[in-house]
Amino acid sequence: DAGVTQSPTHLIKTRGQHVTLRCSPISGHKSVSWYQQVLGQGPQFIFQYYEKEERGRGNFPDRFSARQFPNYSSELNVNALLLGDSALYLCASSFGYGTTYEQYFGPGTRLTVT
């Protein structure tokens, strides 16, 4: 079975630009979460979506937004990019939402802002 897939793998953007990252969950999984992992740090929670509704939000500015589609895939959008947004963006999927469900991570999208 295919795991969580993310696209693109790598991305280079300029400060002030906008970026869209995409995630396809494991088949049958209805929840998608997004994390930001800065080099040398643990992942930081950004959003969780379940059944197309936002179920959780981390401590990130409004420049970050996301949505989930009827097929449970998801997009993460970041506006007005800053140098500090350079990171590995991880998507994780789970069957349900809540602490009882295990999350499975994709390989991530490496975003570099110059």
Added chain:
Amino acid sequence: QQQVKQSPQSLIVQKGGISIINCAYENTAFDYFPWYQQFPGKGPALLIAIRPDVSEKKEGRFTISFNKSAKQFSLHIMDSQPGDSATYFCAATGANNLFFGTGTRLTVIP
């Protein structure tokens, strides 16, 4: 504020030795404590997890020890192998959020 504190930052162990990584937390509302293994260029992969009502869980060479009163938990890797060389993250879940530690880079020397 770091919700889960992890140590050491890096660890070097001889092949066959025991690797020990420690974590501590403050929020008693956390209800699930997973450990993740991450190889370069990959996303974190769930290794083993424990609930706070259990003091120890073992899966193969990996064991979690959990001390609820001290709000501490640790990962022990027995008979460490070069293939175990990776970054390990402890984590804690609560309020539909997954909080990660800062990671431990483990190097197992052949």
